[in-house]
Amino acid sequence: MNAVALALPGRLARGNTLPILVVSACFLAFWYAAAIWMNAGLIAGRSSGLDAISFAKAAWSLDRPLLPAPHQILWELKTSLFDARLGTPRNLFTHIGVTLSSTLVGFAIGVTLGILLAIGVDRSRALDKSLTPWLVASQTIPILAIAPIVVTALGSVGLKGLIPKAIISAYLCFFPVAIGMAKGLASPDSAQRDLMRTYAAGARTTLTKLQLPASLPFLFASLKVAAAAAFVGAIVAELPTGAQSGLGARLLAGSYYGNTMQIWAALIAAALTASLLVGAVTLIERLALGPKGARR
Amino acid sequence: MNRLAGLIALSLGLIAAGLTLAALARSPAFSGHAPAGFWLGVLLAWLCAWAANVALSRTPATGRLATIRDAAVPVAFGIWLVLLWEIVVDGAGVSPALMPAPSTILARLGEAAPTLWADFRQTALKAALIGWLIGCASGIGAALVADRFPFLARGMAPLAGLASALPIIGLAPIMVMWFGFDWPSKAAVVVAMTFFPVFVNTVAGLAASGALERDLMRSYGAGWLRTLIMLRLPAALPFIFNALKLASTLALIGAIVAEFFGTPIVGMGFRIQTEAAKLSLDMVWAEIVVASVAGSAFYGALAALERRMTFWHPSVRMRTA
């Protein structure tokens, strides 16, 4: 491997490209091997006396494999993303859009709530002492497990469709934001705070001129976590609530009809979308904080 | 001292008043159609309780008394939360199929204790705990390997990024396919859920030791393993503990949700799901209470261990000072 590295142009060898290529290749090879190994049982039952190559081929082209080969997933992704008519339920983009829209609404609600809570907790000692332990405890409630109850309960007060899913997303993402933001608001050191005191600055000025700017790196770090959490929240909220569209519904339908490929395709699509979401937050962070990121 | 005792007595008195109001809301005369005056009373009592809490939290205290005060404030707040819940459910006559009263949940906790224990063993002690242990251990192990072989780490970065963006819960049906119905498939989901946060945080923690501190080890001609044991692992502990705490909440939730995709007929997720469908929400909430108490206790234990092991870290020092 070293010889290869030396033979390659310097930049390639020194950068991340080569390691990524090598590791990805190993990973794919491992996957294909695993696909043969795991699917062997399914083939053996049906057709016997195959030579090694046709055996591998068979293992990589099963309809309902235990582990589909990567190219099968890619093919499924391509079919469901680009071959199916746009805007129809058969096109995966439709489902990504549905999940994304409730993710974004939930994210907006959760982030707003998280920031307000953090400011409240920062301002009021009573609120901090009373609320903080319960906020931590609230995260141990398996909200995802009671999503159906939540959805029906919300339905009974007239909240339907996108909103219940968004509320579950918001529940999952307000906590990291509140914690991160509270940390950020408390992050200025005593010298930085004392400086404001020497200027006889009030609480509001201290908040806008010192605490808010100081908390931005913390906020963005937790926004990334929150974006991923909101997305997972939206997907999982779709699982048990009988949502008809969305990536969660797609996973469920795949599972219901034993369509392994559809599950994998939905999973990969979800991972890509989540990466994009986190990427978008990172981009905003860059724009807001400059290339130095945290700036310290 | 006097002020503290007085305020705690006041809080207790107000809680007694709240209990009376709750009993009133349950009485046939009020249940389901409490008059406006009643609600006004509830509001008043609650405002008084909040004011007492504000005063309590502002009371100066040191040492033991401060500990008492810091415990009393959230406890009083929590008790009132439960009281309000009880009063609203009873007083407004909310259907038990939508939201049961805390008193009913409590009763159910007692009656169904054996079932709850069996479910707890299946989901928390087997799936969640074992999955958590494996996930955390392999996360830390993988981080060490990645640290030892930077080539691997650089190559794995994008794959790890993508994998950690997977909604891991979606793996549950696949895991059932691979590992069967019983707890191992749930533990596998928990492993997948906890692995990445632990891996990422450990990697960050291993990078946390300062350049100067590392130069010091270098100036002693210390190798990778020695530097790891004497410097980088201790310096990484705060990060690792953060991940372990996060993973502990993920683990129980993951194990519960994974049971949606097929289980033997025991387990917290199984119970929540089937009882919810039968409209026995008191049982559902009883399971949730068990999950929250167990989750908080585990989290608390980890936090205590963290404080002991990272006593030197500024964030811990500040709290004890």
Add this chain to the structure above:
Amino acid sequence: MTPNERAGPAIAIRSLSVSFTTPEGPIHALQDVDLDVTPGDFVSLIGPSGCGKTTLMRLVADLERPTAGTISIGGLAPEQARERRAYGYVFQQPALYPWRTIERNVTLPLEVMGAPKAERRERARKSLEQVGLSGFERRFPWQLSGGMQQRASIARALAFDAGLLLMDEPFGALDEIVRDRLNVELHELWERTGKTALFVTHSIQEAVFLSTKIVVMSPRPGKIVEVIDASSLPRKRALELRETPEFLEVARRVRDGLRAGHAYD
């Protein structure tokens, strides 16, 4: 409104004591401190690490409350003085805000106090020039060396033109040459404006060069050992003064005072 417009001492400290409560018991940081600062005085505090110099400054600035005793600043309580923005404070650390450029760090106090934009920029320009940082307006603090950051924080205190300057080891992070230069600059500024200054340093030479009065302190608990008058030295000073016998004599007295109060070993 600045303290030296009033009659009486600029700062009057009477039987001041401070102790901090810690888990291991109380720490007596200052005990029974009395001090008078006349308007236009330049007073240096010198003493071993941990003797309470910073604590004393913080008390004057109303960043800490005394356990006993009183402080008056031009007749006002420290809190009122702070609220009237009677002083500029240079901390031991630069305490620059990393998300603001050097210029916007310097204009920060003016922003808080609501000065118009044009004035803010003009004042920033001037005070950055005074500390030799012209041309670094658009840089961020982390792009400057430690010494330059400290100078920026001095510029920030100068930009907002208070009658009383509180400076806590402002030149600690600088090398000798730059330090000498800034000593001269600070001296000239003080001489020209007639501000009152309270100044902390570890350097005997610096203390003697800048001050009209040198307060020598001793630790555990922090006390004033001696107040040495340096007004015998000329009011206008240049670096050469440091080689004169008068200067060396005052320096010797300071050193003796320090040694007397020193608690090491």
Add this chain to the structure above:
Amino acid sequence: MTPNERAGPAIAIRSLSVSFTTPEGPIHALQDVDLDVTPGDFVSLIGPSGCGKTTLMRLVADLERPTAGTISIGGLAPEQARERRAYGYVFQQPALYPWRTIERNVTLPLEVMGAPKAERRERARKSLEQVGLSGFERRFPWQLSGGMQQRASIARALAFDAGLLLMDEPFGALDEIVRDRLNVELHELWERTGKTALFVTHSIQEAVFLSTKIVVMSPRPGKIVEVIDASSLPRKRALELRETPEFLEVARRVRDGLRAGHAYD
């Protein structure tokens, strides 16, 4: 095995250059540096902030690689010297490990090198005594003042008895009295043991007091301006030496050299 058991210079530096690549282009930290250090020499590096003193020390310690030129330490390459634990390094910051007590910080190098427990404790006791920290063995670093932390880090370098001492501004954080005391201690240690020392300081007085040779540097790119010989001063020194004309003469030469190379304004 220690360098001064060998013939030839303890450190020999030949046409050494270092530049750092940064996103804004290369920074030339050192250019064409030549230096010889005889075994038993005490060599001080002095120069304005950013002139490359720390960089030069780090190169000797094999914590940085040169862009051009060679370094030999008692005939060995820096890497070999480091692996044979030929030097003790005191960094500009204390770099103590917060999870270890002061004692266990001091025994850290001995642990790495596999010394038996009893010997570790005995050596720690001795070197903590040397820096005046007896009684603080069980404390943690954050419970000590900055100056005490710096002293602990000196004790750590002394505990492990290398023939070559690299000290980067070890006394920067201390007040004058303590600093004077430690100057005397360090001088006596050096005198007694015959170690070779490379020492960075910002204080002219300190440099002259301790050294047999003073290297004056100038910044951008870091160069040696002048090497001033101080071996004309007696080998055994006491603080009073600082008032003698010979001492003041050497100090003046250092100051002039510094001023010549200084790039400020």
Add this chain to the structure above:
Amino acid sequence: AEPVTLQLKWVTQAQFAGYFVAKSKGFYTDEGLDVTINPGGPDIAPAQVLAGGGADVIVDWMPSALAARERGVPLVNIAQPFKKSGMMLTCRADSGVKTPADFKGKTLGVWFSGNEYPFLAWMAKLGLKTDGSPSGVKVLKQGFNVDPILQKQADCVSTMSYNEYWQVIDGGLKPDDLVVFPYEKQGVATLEDGLYVNEAKLKDAAFVAKMAKFVKASMKGWAFVAKNPDEAAAITLEADASGAQTEAHQKRMAGEIAKLLDTGSGALDEADYKRTVQTLLGAGGDAPVITKEPTGAFTHAVTDAAK
């Protein structure tokens, strides 16, 4: 038009074709109704939706409806388009199960969430324990698919004659590889897919009239399904927002559904009702489905008004 919300018990599929047809063909509009059909899912308990006011009328199975009734949600059956049960237990022949007597010690996949009652009743009748004790059967909570039987994780799984059974076939097992036990033939059949409303609302004559129109139009839809299963399947497919259903499967399902229907007035047959109640009462056990004979659990008022 009067609004009506219908909550289905399961995802959009030909099992509910009658309602989709009625909506698509305008039978509801003809009656002056504006019907919204909400699909269900694995964890949608229609009774809970009804209790929460999320629907006017729901499709549910009678065992869970009666259980909900005992737990304080007063469901009343207003119509019963499905005459026969489609529920079966499907076993692998190679597991050695030939008759119910062979179940002992075997692993059986069962649906929960209120759908387990007929199974529990059956096992009670066979005298087999379901709590995991060795003298009984091992019960798995079956997921959404039939993988457990395909992968031999279970010896038998629950199937509907119109749906999961065919997935087993599609999964590669031949009918000869399977042994099926339809509940109808085991004498433990319970009524499935009835229409239920909240008892309190039935006091309102206007509501009864509205439901009468709804049932009438729905039965018209079911009659259409019985005659044109293929077209009904196509209409269902159109209504499917998940995009996961296939035409072949839906056509087959519509054909199987037609065999279970009673395309008359939709009125509940009291004999069927009695049989269901007896089966459930017989189930007993520690957590009985129902403990006493229900009263007022069905009404003919709506179907009478629809005539």
